[in-house]
Amino acid sequence: MEHANLAVQILLPLLSVIIVLTILTARRRQLFIRRIQGLTAIDEAIGRATEMGRPMVCSIGLGGIDVPTLQALAITSYIIRASARFNTRAIVPISDPTAYPIVEEAVRDSYLAEGRPEQFNAEDIRFLSNRQFAFAASVAGLIWREKAAACFYFGLFFAESLIFAETGQQAGAIQVAGTPSTTQIPFFIAACDYVIIGDEFYAASAYLSREPTLLGSLVGQDIAKGILILIVLFGSALVSLSGVLGNTWGQTFIQMFK
Amino acid sequence: MSGLFQPAQGGAWYIRIVGALIVSAILLLALMNVPRRFRKPLIGLVTFLGGLFFALEFFLPTHPMPTPDSPDQVGNFLTPYVVPFGNIAQVIGAWTVGLGVINLMQVHGRRLLKGTSGAFNSAAFFLCMILMMVIGILYRVHPNAINKNLYALLFNGALQSLDATMFSIVAFYIVSAAYRAFRVRSVEATLLLITAVIVMLGQIAVGQWLTHALPKNLHVEIVRDWILTKANAPAVRAVAFGLGIGGLAVALRIWLGLERGSYFEEQG
Numbered sequence: 001m002e003h004a005n006l007a008v009q010i011l012l013p014l015l016s017v018i019i020v021l022t023i024l025t026a027r028r029r030q031l032f033i034r035r036i037q038g039l040t041a042i043d044e045a046i047g048r049a050t051e052m053g054r055p056m057v058c059s060i061g062l063g064g065i066d067v068p069t070l071q072a073l074a075i076t077s078y079i080i081r082a083s084a085r086f087n088t089r090a091i092v093p094i095s096d097p098t099a100y101p102i103v104e105e106a107v108r109d110s111y112l113a114e115g116r117p118e119q120f121n122a123e124d125i126r127f128l129s130n131r132q133f134a135f136a137a138s139v140a141g142l143i144w145r146e147k148a149a150a151c152f153y154f155g156l157f158f159a160e161s162l163i164f165a166e167t168g169q170q171a172g173a174i175q176v177a178g179t180p181s182t183t184q185i186p187f188f189i190a191a192c193d194y195v196i197i198g199d200e201f202y203a204a205s206a207y208l209s210r211e212p213t214l215l216g217s218l219v220g221q222d223i224a225k226g227i228l229i230l231i232v233l234f235g236s237a238l239v240s241l242s243g244v245l246g247n248t249w250g251q252t253f254i255q256m257f258k
Numbered sequence: 259m260s261g262l263f264q265p266a267q268g269g270a271w272y273i274r275i276v277g278a279l280i281v282s283a284i285l286l287l288a289l290m291n292v293p294r295r296f297r298k299p300l301i302g303l304v305t306f307l308g309g310l311f312f313a314l315e316f317f318l319p320t321h322p323m324p325t326p327d328s329p330d331q332v333g334n335f336l337t338p339y340v341v342p343f344g345n346i347a348q349v350i351g352a353w354t355v356g357l358g359v360i361n362l363m364q365v366h367g368r369r370l371l372k373g374t375s376g377a378f379n380s381a382a383f384f385l386c387m388i389l390m391m392v393i394g395i396l397y398r399v400h401p402n403a404i405n406k407n408l409y410a411l412l413f414n415g416a417l418q419s420l421d422a423t424m425f426s427i428v429a430f431y432i433v434s435a436a437y438r439a440f441r442v443r444s445v446e447a448t449l450l451l452i453t454a455v456i457v458m459l460g461q462i463a464v465g466q467w468l469t470h471a472l473p474k475n476l477h478v479e480i481v482r483d484w485i486l487t488k489a490n491a492p493a494v495r496a497v498a499f500g501l502g503i504g505g506l507a508v509a510l511r512i513w514l515g516l517e518r519g520s521y522f523e524e525q526g
Contacts, residue, residue: 001337003320012506013317019507023516064351067505070512097358098351123365127358131417133424145376159428166431180501182494190435198497202504213516217507224503 007256015227019220026216033215038176038196039207042075045150045174045193046082054149055089059139059164060103061155061179062132064096068180072155073099073106074205075178079152080110084119091124093142095135100127136160140167153177153192154201157184165191178204199225282353302515308343309513315340362387390417457482 004012049056058076063069076092083090092107094100104125111120128138140163143151151168153161154177161177161184168175169191177188178196188195196204199221206214235253242250266274292300315336323333331337366380390412397409440451459465460482469478511517 001331001333001340002316003332003334004317009317015503015506016510019510020514020516023511065347067509067512071508074517094358097354100354100358100361122361123368125361126365127361130355130358131421133421134417137420137424159425162428162431162435163424166435169435180505182497182501185497187432187435190439191431199500199504201501202508213511217511217516221500221503221507224506225500228499228503 005256005258011227011231015224018223018227019217022220022223023213023216026219027212029212031212031215031219033203033207033210033218036196036200036203036207038178038194038200039204041174041176041194042079042152042208043082045152045176046079046086046088048174049083049149050086050088052149055091055146056083056150056152057139057143057146057148057168057173058090058092058152059155060092060094060099061153061157062095062135062160063156064098065102066156068156068201069096069099071202071205072178073103075154075208076103076152077106077110078205078208080107081114084111084114084116087116087119089121089124091126091142091146091148093135093139094125094127095130095132097127097130100125132158132160136163139164143167143171143173147171148173151175153179153188154204155179157181157188162187162191168192306513306515309509311336311343312340453485457485 046056056079058079060069060072060076063072080090080092090107092103094103104122107125108117108120111117126142128142129135136159139160142148143164144167148168148171151164151173153164153175157164157179158181161179161181165175165177165188175192176194176196177192178201179185179188180201182198185195185197202221203218205211206218235250238253239250242248315334318334318336320332320334320337323331323337325331362383366383369380370377370384393405393408393412397405436454440447440454442448442451456478459468460478465478469476474480508517
């Protein structure tokens with residue numbers, strides 16, 4: 001079992017407190033959030049699918065019930081709500097069976113929230129396979145057969161990311177992707193129209209919903225990142241200085257993080 | 259209490275299986291009858307308690323807790339329960355596999371009955387599922403040579419090969435994606451192309467031979483290493499920092515029930 005070292009015992013509670021405090025204070029203030037191109041493109045893609053009268057495919061990746069998948073589900077819920085308003089069909093393929101009931105419930109709630117419960121079709125929430133490449137083949141086939149006009153890839157992706165994105169590209173779909181899997185970001189950039197990178201993925205729900213709690217959380221994240229940048233700069237300076245002076249301060253500092 | 263988490267043998271194993279099924283059925287019925295307005299607070303409470311357990315186990319001071327498998331293990335009074343609690347998630351996951359299979363059977367069953375365009379694929383699905391299930395059960399119950407070979411034929415011969423085929427397709431997709439990405443359309447795309455050419459040349463012997471006459475710092479493999487370790491790695495780590503903090507923020511919001519506006523209620 002892994003346990004917290006000294007640096008984690010100090011930093012994690014500190015950053016957590018900062019994030020929670022900014023969430024609580026943000027509820028009383030109007031906050032600004034910069035434009036994120038990839039997220040603005042979601043509406044464009046939904047509009048295109050609506051104009052073409054063709055369905056959209058929203059994949060939440062291979063994750064089960066974990067933080068990235070829940071975040072992907074939050075973005076997907078927004079897409080479903082928008083698609084419900086425009087009466088556009090959205091298909092959600094699922095790989096992990098543990099996520100299936102949660103996704104089904106979230107999608108049903110999204111249609112209900114827009115006052116269109118009759119549009120909910122349980123068959124559009126499809127568990128395909130929990131085997132990576134069987135799922136990849138299924139989603140690729142789904143994109144081709146349904147002639148998807150827009151494809152959204154938000155969540156955890158691995159080697160299947162390029163299979164999805166290239167199939168969507170060949171099918172002529174407008175594609176928007178966002179993933180915390182840093183190794184898959186280049187593939188999405190090469191094959192998708194818009195990609196949200198890094199922590200923009202976690203900023204997406206705040207950007208889309210404009211809820212004060214989520215916006216406050218973003219401010220907390222920025223402060224936390226600032227602290228980490230300061231630590232990196234301080235560490236780099238200390239290690240360099242230790243090298244010049246010939247002492248062990250730098251090594252002691254590094255050991256705190258191991 | 260901890261005895262409940264120890265493996266059982268013989269009659270006790272059957273008693274526990276039956277007991278677990280009865281308890282699960284009662285729990286499932288009780289959860290299905292929870293009024294809608296209490297569902298989210300209930301989910302929030304279970305999430306908070308689960309998160310609290312793992313957070314305390316991670317943060318509380320540790321002391322040596324050697325086991326026969328890992329003599330160097332350290333832990334605290336909560337550590338012995340981490341694996342059993344993790345198993346609960348696996349058990350819940352196992353239940354949901356059934357839901358997934360039901361969903362598949364509904365979709366394909368309806369398509370087969372209607373005889374629509376995808377009916378042939380749906381028939382193939384049922385055939386493969388039933389065949390794999392029957393052979394799998396036969397292999398477990400009677401592991402003789404015939405069943406073993408049949409299972410190997412289906413699993414290694416068919417399923418694994420199909421997986422490998424799909425994975426192989428990635429190679430071709432990489433070429434077509436790279437062609438689009440490397441087209442010289444802007445300054446950024448040109449920089450990407452130059453960088454990619456250097457890294458690719460640095461990976462192969464021909465590239466290294468091409469620059470072997472140049473000063474050492476201009477050898478393509480040295481430049482490649484510089485790009486990967488001094489330019490690429492810090493950028494990826496910076497992205498990872500942002501992702502880590504973002505993940506922490508989302509996890510905190512979910513754990514403390516502060517998540518709003520997506521699949522949770524709006525603030526208005």
